[in-house]
Amino acid sequence: xxxxxxxxxxxxxxxxxxxxxxxxxxxxxxxxxxxxxxxxxxxxxxxxxxxxxxxxxxxxxxxxxxxxxxxxxxxxxxxxxxxxxxxxxxxxxxxxxxxxxxxxxxxxxxxxxxxxxxxxxxxxxxxxxxxxxxxxxxxxxxxxxxxxxxxxxxxxxxxxxxxxxxxxxxxxxxxxxxxxxxxxxxxxxxxxxxxxxxxxxxxxxxxxxxxxxxxxxxxxxxxxxxxxxxxxxxxxxxxxxxxxxxxxxxxxxxxxxxxxxxxxxxxxxxxxxxxxxxxxxxxxxxxxxxxxxxxxxxxxxxxxxxxxxxxxxxxxxxxxxxxxxxxxxxxxxxxxxxxxxxxxxxxxx
Amino acid sequence: xxxxxxxxxxxxxxxxxxxxxxxxxxxxxxxxxxxxxxxxxxxxxxxxxxxxxxxxxxxxxxxxxxxxxxxxxxxxxxxxxxxxxxxxxxxxxxxxxxxxxxxxxxxxxxxxxxxxxxxxxxxxxxxxxxxxxxxxxxxxxxxxxxxxxxxxxxxxxxxxxxxxxxxxxxxxxxxxxxxxxxxxxxxxxxxxxxxxxxxxxxxxxxxxxxxxxxxxxxxxxxxxxxxxxxxxxxxxxxxxxxxxxxxxxxxxxxxxxxxxxxxxxxxxxxxxxxxxxxxxxxxxxxxxxxxxxxxxxxxxxxxxxxxxxxxxxxxxxxxxxxxxxxxxx
Numbered sequence: 001x002x003x004x005x006x007x008x009x010x011x012x013x014x015x016x017x018x019x020x021x022x023x024x025x026x027x028x029x030x031x032x033x034x035x036x037x038x039x040x041x042x043x044x045x046x047x048x049x050x051x052x053x054x055x056x057x058x059x060x061x062x063x064x065x066x067x068x069x070x071x072x073x074x075x076x077x078x079x080x081x082x083x084x085x086x087x088x089x090x091x092x093x094x095x096x097x098x099x100x101x102x103x104x105x106x107x108x109x110x111x112x113x114x115x116x117x118x119x120x121x122x123x124x125x126x127x128x129x130x131x132x133x134x135x136x137x138x139x140x141x142x143x144x145x146x147x148x149x150x151x152x153x154x155x156x157x158x159x160x161x162x163x164x165x166x167x168x169x170x171x172x173x174x175x176x177x178x179x180x181x182x183x184x185x186x187x188x189x190x191x192x193x194x195x196x197x198x199x200x201x202x203x204x205x206x207x208x209x210x211x212x213x214x215x216x217x218x219x220x221x222x223x224x225x226x227x228x229x230x231x232x233x234x235x236x237x238x239x240x241x242x243x244x245x246x247x248x249x250x251x252x253x254x255x256x257x258x259x260x261x262x263x264x265x266x267x268x269x270x271x272x273x274x275x276x277x278x279x280x281x282x283x284x285x286x287x288x289x290x291x292x293x294x295x296x297x298x299x300x301x302x303x304x305x306x307x308x309x310x311x312x313x314x315x316x317x318x319x320x321x322x323x324x325x326x327x328x329x330x331x332x333x334x335x336x337x338x339x340x341x342x343x344x345x346x347x348x349x
Numbered sequence: 350x351x352x353x354x355x356x357x358x359x360x361x362x363x364x365x366x367x368x369x370x371x372x373x374x375x376x377x378x379x380x381x382x383x384x385x386x387x388x389x390x391x392x393x394x395x396x397x398x399x400x401x402x403x404x405x406x407x408x409x410x411x412x413x414x415x416x417x418x419x420x421x422x423x424x425x426x427x428x429x430x431x432x433x434x435x436x437x438x439x440x441x442x443x444x445x446x447x448x449x450x451x452x453x454x455x456x457x458x459x460x461x462x463x464x465x466x467x468x469x470x471x472x473x474x475x476x477x478x479x480x481x482x483x484x485x486x487x488x489x490x491x492x493x494x495x496x497x498x499x500x501x502x503x504x505x506x507x508x509x510x511x512x513x514x515x516x517x518x519x520x521x522x523x524x525x526x527x528x529x530x531x532x533x534x535x536x537x538x539x540x541x542x543x544x545x546x547x548x549x550x551x552x553x554x555x556x557x558x559x560x561x562x563x564x565x566x567x568x569x570x571x572x573x574x575x576x577x578x579x580x581x582x583x584x585x586x587x588x589x590x591x592x593x594x595x596x597x598x599x600x601x602x603x604x605x606x607x608x609x610x611x612x613x614x615x616x617x618x619x620x621x622x623x624x625x626x627x628x629x630x631x632x633x634x635x636x637x638x639x640x641x642x643x644x645x646x647x648x649x650x651x652x653x654x655x656x657x658x659x660x661x662x663x664x665x666x667x668x669x670x671x672x673x674x675x676x677x678x
Contacts, residue, residue: 047507076572083468086460090548091477093541094484097495156383164380174667175387181595181663182394182656183602185630189652190394193401197645214390221387246369247376268486275488278604281634303490307605310494318498325491336483 026064030056054085101325108323117300118288123312123320132327134290135305138205141294142284142301143270145209146216151266153213154220155255158265161221162228163236163250180218187214188279196283203285205294208301211279220269227261228254260342267339271332277303302328394656402650405643409434413650419615419636421644434647436654438617442532442627443655446607447600449536449621454544455593461544462551463577478552485545493606496538501610504534508622520621527624530612535626538606543596550592550670554585587669594666598659604630629655 015023034052058081066074113131121130160166161173191211200207231254239249255262280286285298286308302324309320369377399406406413416435424430461481465474508528515521558581566576608631618625633648640648 045506047503072572072575076574079574079577080468083460083464086457087464087469087477089457090461090481090544093500093544094480094487096499097487097491100495100499101491153383153386156380157386160380160384164377164384166381168381168384172384172387174664175391177667178660178663179387179391181598181602181659181666182391183604183630183659185604185633186394186398186602186652186656186659189633189649190397192645193649194393194397214394217387217390245373245376247372250376271486275490277488277490278630278634282637303488306490306494310609321494325494328488329491332486332488333483336486340479 022064026060027057030060054081057081098329101322101329104319104322105324105326108319109326113323113327117290118305119290123309123317124314125316127316127319132302132305132324134288134300135302135324136327137290138284138287138299138301138304139274141205141299142209142212142280143274145206145294146212146273147266147270149209149213150216150220150269154217154265154269155224155262157217157221158224158228159250159255161225163246163254176218176221179214180222182214183278184211184215184276185278185282187211188282190214191279192282202296203283203287203298204296205284205291205299208280208284208299209294211283212273212276215276215279216269216273219272220265223265223268224258224262227258227265230261231257264339264343267335267342271335271339274332274335275303275328277307280304281307302331391660395653398649398653398656401646402653405434405647405650406653408432414440414654417615417617419632419647421641423641429641429643432643432647434644434650436629436632436651438615439627439629439632439651440654441617441619442611442613443601443629443658445532445619445621446535446539446611446626446628447597449533450539450543450600451593451597453537453540454547454596455589457540458544458547458592458596459551459589462548462555463581465548465552466555467573467577467581478549481545481548485549489542489603489606492538492542493609496534496541496606497609500538500541501530501534504537505529505531508533512622520619522620523622524620525623528622529624530610530626531622531624532611532618532626533621535607535611535628536621538610539600539603542603542606543600546599547589547592547596550595551585551589554588554592554670555581558584587672591666591668591670594662594669598662598666601662602630602655602659603628604634607631608634629658 030053033056034049037052038048058078061077061081062074065077108127110128112128113133114136115133116129116131117134118130119134157172157176161169161176188211191207191214195210196203196207235253235257236249239253240246244252280301280303284301284304286304287298287300289300291297291299306321306324306328309317309324409416412435414435415437416433417438418433418435421432421434422430465477469477505528508531511521511533512523512528516523562580563576566580571579607628611626611628611631612624613627613631613635614625615627616625629651632651636644636648
């Protein structure tokens with residue numbers, strides 16, 4: 001009788017302790033070298049540390065690989081470092097933005113911010129007076145008006161592109177893409193020239209919402225289209241096979257099945273326009289009082305408030321701007337998290 | 350049992366038709382109208398901006414694009430006596446800033462897209478993708494104010510370094526030594542804004558690289574870089590270029606972020622480190638506040654030029670991205 005000894009499984013692709021030790025040593029060595037060079041030569045500053053560390057690390061790993069495994073491995077190690085630096089440079093600004101906005105904005109946040117408007121306060125007044133109420137209500141008004149107009153158009157466009165595949169599908173797909181590239185200031189100018197000057201002659205939330213609608217439609221249309229494409233064709237065929245017309249199939253089977261995805265599309269659309277500034281500067285007038293009438297009179301909004309405070313320039317005003325930015329950023333973070341949660345639930349089902 | 354009775358029970362044959370029912374006709378009409386909305390809106394934008402800007406465009410002719418005067422004089426009654434409108438400086442500034450942005454953003458985005466697809470562990474990839482997508486949705490005013498108050502001092506320091514050590518290169522020359530609020534600073538801020546866009550387009554394209562070829566490359570003993578060079582880059586090259594064009598279009602139309610960091614001067618300037626620049630979109634914000642009705646028309650004409658410019662860039666980007674989707678495999 002022979003005993004068969006099963007070979008114990010190995011994972012040759014994983015880093016061995018020796019490899020890890022080597023990586024750690026190279027990493028530490030390049031930090032040390034960068035530190036030494038900065039303290040010995042005239043170069044100084046964060047940039048010098050960062051750049052020198054990166055150059056040393058790249059050179060050390062590539063050199064080590066060249067010595068131990070040859071030219072191809074050295075090139076691979078070189079690209080490894082480049083790719084890592086790419087990721088770091090992409091993430092660094094966002095970390096800096098979030099950190100700065102929170103650190104500077106938190107000073108301007110107090111309870112009165114959400115219960116007062118700026119009717120009796122100037123941006124340069126002490127921080128305890130005045131607040132964001134007019135800006136928050138204004139932004140909510142603008143977003144709701146824009147939603148009322150852009151949800152039907154955006155979803156109809158998506159339905160056209162996925163359900164009715166006529167000869168116009170390709171050109172319309174192209175136009176939706178082109179529309180998503182329309183600069184926000186051009187959307188503002190368009191409403192200014194087409195409606196505000198010839199017809200209404202007055203700033204109002206509605207004018208701003210029209211411009212925001214133009215910016216929001218492509219976002220909603222493209223995201224909804226992606227969602228509708230994911231709905232299996234079996235559902236549509238089943239609907240038609242049961243004798244349903246196309247109208248009933250789409251309205252009662254396809255759209256309900258895509259519901260959470262469509263909500264995600266709408267939330268992404270809100271995130272797209274919530275902080276849009278340029279068209280509001282042209283169209284809404286940026287009033288300092290809570291304005292309950294969306295069709296007449298100038299109305300404030302978060303971006304406009306931030307812009308006004310930033311341009312006022314005094315330290316108090318700048319802190320106000322940071323506080324406004326913090327509120328806006330938190331709003332967008334919440335919207336984005338919601339969209340993510342809904343989006344993943346759709347996939348899980 | 351009579352045959353007549355049996356015949357009576359047979360219903361008349363159903364009329365088969367391919368005609369949609371009435372409800373479907375209405376449905377199709379409504380949906381098609383909705384689908385055409387993008388055409389209608391884009392058309393209306395072009396029509397209204399050209400209609401409003403027509404007077405100025407006719408008066409200035411081709412000089413609107415080639416001169417860089419922007420002046421208007423009115424008499425006491427408010428009538429325009431003399432006016433010169435030209436956006437050459439702003440056009441040059443728009444192109445210069447956005448090209449700087451793309452030149453900086455493209456390598457960074459390609460590398461980070463490669464990192465996300467082929468280097469990052471799954472958990473890190475998930476987090477980074479969420480963060481980068483969110484960054485793409487951040488409002489431009491956030492980038493503008495952050496860029497002005499936080500980023501600008503360091504970028505000006507980098508600009509001085511570039512000028513000191515690489516000043517012999519023609520595009521890093523700096524004649525009057527003014528580095529504050531230069532197109533370079535605006536370009537860096539725009540680059541940070543478009544990195545998420547180019548990264549997510551490139552990531553999308555790279556993830557469509559054929560898996561069998563990737564595995565074949567590894568099976569032949571390729572290193573990760575050799576695999577990327579042989580499989581991923583040939584597959585994704587034109588898609589990445591399309592993504593860069595999308596970023597270019599976004600950078601050209603950017604208003605607030607550029608306005609906060611750029612020193613807007615009506616003077617054609619190709620020196621990227623010199624603190625003189627412009628941008629068509631920020632011109633509109635700058636002049637809108639105190640503009641007379643006639644000057645507003647000139648701003649409309651400038652808006653039309655910007656609209657057409659971004660439309661062309663976006664159309665090219667779309668064509669390029671779409672053609673890769675098909676020919677890639």
